[in-house]
Amino acid sequence: MQHSSTARFRGQVALVTGGGSGIGRATAVAFAREGATVVVAGRNPERLAESVRVIKAAGGRGDAVTADVTRAADIARLIATTVERYGRLHIAFNCAGALGTPSPVATLDEGTWADLVATNLTGVWLSMKYEIAHMRDHGGGVIINMASNVGAHLRVPGLGAYAATKAAVSVLTRAAAREYIREGIRINAVSPGPVATPMSRMPGETDSERDRRLQRQLPIGRVGQTDEIAAAVLWLASPESSFVVGHDLVVDGGASA
Template sequence: MSAPFHGKVALVTGAGSGIGRTSARAFAARGATVVVADLDAGNAAQTVKLIERGGGRASAVTVDVTDSASVQSMVDTAVSRHGGLHIAHNNAGVFTGLGPLADLDEGQWHAQLAVNLTGVMLAMKYEIRHMRDNGGGVIVNAASNIGDHVRYPGTGAYAASKAAVSTLTRAAALDHIKDGIRINAVSPGASNTSMTFMPGESEAERAARLNGTIPLGRLAETDEIVASVLWLASEESSFVVGHDLVTDGGASA
């Protein structure tokens, strides 16, 4: 496998599972030293083990993306351990508080905004501060096709948080491209992760519920989503700035 990220340090939030774990492993397989950041220290450590078993280099850091001091410490730790920070995939997110807006628990509203939106803002704030003073870098944020691209009943809080990530990504991209920092987003559709299951739902039941909403006829595998992340993080997308790349099998077409 080629090593387009050789010599680079890549930070992935929410890297203890799902798309984040696949992203961390993919960056490592392509030559990057990866900082595996997650709220769950055990899951982060497991991702590091998987990377190391594959011959890659990684270290774990525990982070609460809703807390400014914790996020600043995450970036500082990445830089002090590995000598820099060149790539960031701000992937941490939650999908909760489903139901009609009038019945939405306000705590769930605030929790989704805190993780999905404020978490991305704080991560970018400290990543950009380092990158701006050290020759630039690349940031890829996790938005969603639910939000700016398509809406479904009962997903108002999640949709609002992810639509805001898409807008924030574009705004930040304009603010900092002259600092040598390219900022883009990926908007995944329904993927084969634990986040797409309803409580108690089987894989067959999930497929029956979701596959008909996707023109391609199936959920994405996590490596299909990560392929978009890798492209946006690579020199192959060097002229792409402030873009939100929808990767959803045609669901929002």
């Protein structure tokens, strides 16, 4: 396999939820390029299989497990299957998330609210719960949770429910980080700004319309790329960030500066 010259994660097993698309897929491939065995998890088997194909085409080792992060039984099975197949879980990137249909607070429907809380917040909590249970009995590990700059760092009209779940992820990350660092589990979050995936498009907007809007709006003058988020996640997962505990790393081209 053509590992990059650093191969920071050789011999490690990394899990990426929401690994079937977007930032999750890019990060899964980046971990594999640097030597990790990567398990991608999500609800859609075809998209997960495509991520595994991309990982293998890049010379990496990867595998897929179908799991819905809102279901405790799915997460328990995901962690058990990962450990059965590869013996250990060293790194978890809890990336699965949803934006929902944007709506001001007073016209938001209960179903959208419940889905956002279940996916973005309960999903991260359940993932951490089972990841930590394994890691604390097997010599520790590293967890990175997906938050957003639209959360603890920035307010955007119409995204209040989404932002509330992501701000909660940021807070939960810091609480868990303090609770488990003495057990060798280092927990942080990443908060991207708009990244070039369908999620950063406004309703009805094309990719190029999104790109032009963000060129005007963002201090850096362009949308973020999935690889730029992957690079931040890999740094948080690596020993280079060994003294970084309970941090929510904003990677947003200056949007919330």
